[in-house]
Amino acid sequence: MFKRLALLSATFMFVLAAGAQETKKFMLVIHGGAGTINRKNMTPEREREYRAALEQALRTGQAVLARGGSSLDAVEATVRFMEDSPLFNAGKGAVFTHEGRNELDAAIMDGKTRKAGSVAGVTIIKNPISAARAVMEKSKHVMMAGRGAELFATKMGLEIVDPSYFWTERRWKALQDELLKEQQPQASLVTADENRFGTVGAVALDQSGNLAAATSTGGTTNKMYGRIGDSPIIGAGTYADNETCAVSATGAGEFFIRWTVSYDIAALMKYRGLSVQEAADQVVNKTLKAVPGAEGGVIALDRNGNFATPFNSEGMYRGWIGVDGVPHVEIYRD
């Protein structure tokens, strides 16, 4: 009897070990925007909604990685989920331009090949991140904007929607507040400042050791018609190469463009030998922190699964999930 149990136990251990060998390390890190996000501005109900959506986003990408899928597939699936959620400033739930339109930007980058794709100022593509991927994989270009990008996405068979699909009452009110503010700068309007900007993003490491990054956004409330932010700019809001790291940024985009934020983190790792945590911290909490208005944060992940989620704003919606399948979500600084 004891012998049999020992044999059974040994067999069981063997199966476990074999299983563990097959599942190599993988990691997914996400953000849902940074800004004036604090407990004072948050209702318990809204916090629950955000936590649930972030956890679901993490599980969506984790499922791809757990079955051996690519980091590209994982970040695309994760960002698509957040684009479809009205909670985040990307896809459905995007903020409005000054003229009351939704103009969407997105980018994706493959750390293995350093291939990249992005779209800017698109208004009828349900999931801009998938359009960015189509630009990367099915065109000879990296970046496409406006009507040209929309015609390409349509030809590629991506889901097209009426611009009204992106309308949400919360973002429409945020624009009206901003417009009123412009006219009455002295008025003390209760504006949810967290609405001014926001972005969603994901970085992933897959079981083959490849990194990828994806970012999608509606930009900033009250932005001018035609404005392009940092999200669709490779090296600014989105970057990935296996040699260094995968990065997705969120914040006051104009500063993130001028400081080439995402690639600066990679350059500090490559040329100064900094860890991903040190490099991301230096760019967000030293370089950008010293520039008035350069508010925001990043998620950054290296090839060994080390990651950082620094932000210099009050809060940042963020989370991560690994092989154990347990989603971790954080919102505030403390």
Add this chain to the structure above:
Amino acid sequence: MFKRLALLSATFMFVLAAGAQETKKFMLVIHGGAGTINRKNMTPEREREYRAALEQALRTGQAVLARGGSSLDAVEATVRFMEDSPLFNAGKGAVFTHEGRNELDAAIMDGKTRKAGSVAGVTIIKNPISAARAVMEKSKHVMMAGRGAELFATKMGLEIVDPSYFWTERRWKALQDELLKEQQPQASLVTADENRFGTVGAVALDQSGNLAAATSTGGTTNKMYGRIGDSPIIGAGTYADNETCAVSATGAGEFFIRWTVSYDIAALMKYRGLSVQEAADQVVNKTLKAVPGAEGGVIALDRNGNFATPFNSEGMYRGWIGVDGVPHVEIYRD
């Protein structure tokens, strides 16, 4: 008599010395595109035209710098001159998209403040570089595309032209050749490959020690409607900060975006301590050279007036001019 001559001579020397003290070091470096530019493809007449235009462009910017003007004013004036010349792929003389349109991109960056402005996919602005400067100085944004950028430029009082202004027979023929090539890949058409891409750019150091960079382009012949290249992307085709260098790039833009070429040169100077020549050479002749198709070059200038003009293509239209006012122009590798 001898005494009088000596006195006169001494006075003359004093005046010269005082003049020299007042005029501090300044420098202007330009490019007019890189590609398959060699003596075999060039007629003596065309070479004379290019040399004359490049010299005139240099003198245009030098005049600004010599009278104590800013590097920003110098690079804008220089690029405007090249945009107005039908010889270069920028402004008048821009290449055509697949659909037979001219979609123009441009960017400018101020090394002192790290402020930047850019426009992409504009079709009616006579001088896109001035629109980029208006975005930098008169909007809250860095990058604007398409119709939104055009409306902004119109409101700012910039010169608007009919799209037909940009039409040139030479570029139209280049598009027809490319379209034919697509249909008959085996046909041995005599296409001027130098027409495929091209860009104009200028980097300058002014007497106050401030750097600036400007780039303008029509993109690549036969590009898709809506495609954005590296020129208007800060950190890819255009970059400047006083701490490191000013850079303007020209080449196969998609690669220059993926390799964040302009900022990579700055990062090598900042984080590795390389000189501007070493950094520019490493990025163009090592990093990009190792990537099939990543053809092109850059001009890069540091705060001490040191500069580099590396290219990994057959040729690059380029030139420089300093305090002595003598324009230097080169086209080929040897």
